[in-house]
Amino acid sequence: MTDNGNPYLPYPARILRVTEENSQIKSFELAFTDPERHRAFTYRPGQFVMVSVPHGGEAPISISSSPTRPGGLTLSVRKAGRLTAALHRMTAGELVGLRGPYGRPFPVDELKGRDLIFVAGGIGLAPLASVVNLCLDRRGEYGQLTLLYGSRSPADIAFGAELEGWRRAGVKCLLTVDQGGEGWTGQVGLVTTLFAQISPDPGRSSALICGPPVMFRFVAAELTRLGLSDQDIITTLERHMKCGLGVCRHCHLGPKLVCAHGPVFTLAELRGLREAELS
Numbered sequence: 001m002t003d004n005g006n007p008y009l010p011y012p013a014r015i016l017r018v019t020e021e022n023s024q025i026k027s028f029e030l031a032f033t034d035p036e037r038h039r040a041f042t043y044r045p046g047q048f049v050m051v052s053v054p055h056g057g058e059a060p061i062s063i064s065s066s067p068t069r070p071g072g073l074t075l076s077v078r079k080a081g082r083l084t085a086a087l088h089r090m091t092a093g094e095l096v097g098l099r100g101p102y103g104r105p106f107p108v109d110e111l112k113g114r115d116l117i118f119v120a121g122g123i124g125l126a127p128l129a130s131v132v133n134l135c136l137d138r139r140g141e142y143g144q145l146t147l148l149y150g151s152r153s154p155a156d157i158a159f160g161a162e163l164e165g166w167r168r169a170g171v172k173c174l175l176t177v178d179q180g181g182e183g184w185t186g187q188v189g190l191v192t193t194l195f196a197q198i199s200p201d202p203g204r205s206s207a208l209i210c211g212p213p214v215m216f217r218f219v220a221a222e223l224t225r226l227g228l229s230d231q232d233i234i235t236t237l238e239r240h241m242k243c244g245l246g247v248c249r250h251c252h253l254g255p256k257l258v259c260a261h262g263p264v265f266t267l268a269e270l271r272g273l274r275e276a277e278l279s
């Protein structure tokens with residue numbers, strides 16, 4: 001989507017709807033102001049866009065909606081700093097800039113016929129939501145769907161409406177919080193404690209993971225213990241990014257660029273990269 005000749009120029013998109021997921025995360029449904037561009041915009045789960053706000057800067061954000069669903073493009077954003085705080089102050093009707101989509105997506109075609117285990121921590125559920133909804137829209141093409149989702153506290157559990165819909169659609173959704181609280185009767189502990197509740201068939205299972213780097217290390221170890229191969233353990237990585245399109249090398253991970261070679265990588269690919277925070 002860079003037919004204006006300058007790959008760094010964003011296209012204006014209007015905020016159609018803002019959903020408050022929790023005190024830190026909001027979801028923004030967006031549509032390009034140019035209807036032709038909106039119609040032509042295609043993406044795949046796992047890809048991201050560079051989002052800009054006037055005087056707020058630019059940041060990479062994963063697309064959390066599914067390309068199988070009509071309507072706007074959704075970004076779920078955790079308030080972290082300048083750009084994301086500026087976005088959080090915006091309301092329906094206002095304009096942001098978008099360029100992309102960028103990055104290597106999840107291999108949803110190669111995953112057909114597999115049982116899928118989604119493992120998310122916090123805002124990490126955003127890119128995985130895109131895959132879950134795609135699988136539900138093409139239900140016959142995928143096996144069992146299981147989600148292990150960890151949040152800091154019950155109040156931090158985001159994507160409540162989504163979780164409800166997935167449960168109704170037959171996704172096994174297991175939740176845990178780092179710290180419980182009054183009224184919470186569910187699991188307390190890190191997301192890895194949920195592995196005791198599942199027994200996947202390693203021969204037909206693949207796992208898709210998104211969360212903080214430290215979570216990935218422990219989750220990957222659990223999945224390996226359960227017998228999944230490095231090829232079947234897939235994650236999306238976050239690095240500080242500038243250009244988003246493989247030019248500036250700001251997001252390099254050894255010889256790889258997270259923006260262009262990733263952000264989706266298999267554990268097999270990461271094993272060779274010393275900086276990949278696996279140990």
Ligand SMILES: Cc1cc2nc3c(=O)[nH]c(=O)nc-3n(C[C@H](O)[C@H](O)[C@H](O)COP(=O)(O)OP(=O)(O)OC[C@H]3O[C@@H](n4cnc5c(N)ncnc54)[C@H](O)[C@@H]3O)c2cc1C
Pocket residue numbers: 048057058059060061062063076077078079080081082083084085123126127237238239240241263
């Ligand atoms: C491929 C990709 C996809 C992403 N998808 C999402 C998403 O769907 N939703 C979402 O909320 N966030 C996502 N992020 C993270 C998001 O890009 C950062 O939170 C954002 O850049 C922060 O910008 P800021 O201007 O608000 O914060 P800044 O003012 O730039 O920084 C605030 C704090 O956040 C830290 N920070 C900035 N960028 C990153 C980063 N990339 N990784 C870790 N810490 C960072 C800074 O070190 C600083 O401590 C993604 C990042 C990448 C690389």
